[in-house]
Amino acid sequence: MAASRKLKIILGLVAGLGVGGLGTGFIASLASYAVMKSVEKSAHRGWLLKPAVVASRDLAPGEKVTRDAMATRDLPEQFVTSSVVKPEAAGYVMDQLLIAPVRAGDALVWGFFSPTRAVPGPEPADRGDSEIWEACHAALADSPSASKPERTPADIRARVLSWERR
16 A cells, blocks of 8 residues: 555656646747747848849740749848849840849849840831940940950950950
């Protein structure tokens, strides 16, 4: 009888510790969840969302951007800089060639596009001011800060060597 009483006390003690441990673990997990949500809310507080144009699918270099390849997504304001294409400017990149790969969901950036035309509209020959366009392209080509697309490593080397000679 004394042995069964000791056994009952030990079993009661073990059961109490087990239930108490589970209860404490449950309460601790609820408290940690509440703290994490509070930290998450404070981190997101002040984030204003702004619309930006993103790729709706993976795009390869040399591919023309079409309407079905673009989508609009709200991004945090601090990520929508002047280099990101805004929805109201999506017409400017329509049918433009990409010079960099873009993954689905990535924001379209002006630097991803070939600088073939600055604005949509008729080509210079259609507008009668081809001399002005040619002068602008010549001035841009002579500018040291203008990007110059090289085709081969030899072209790059020649351009770098021409800088050293200046």
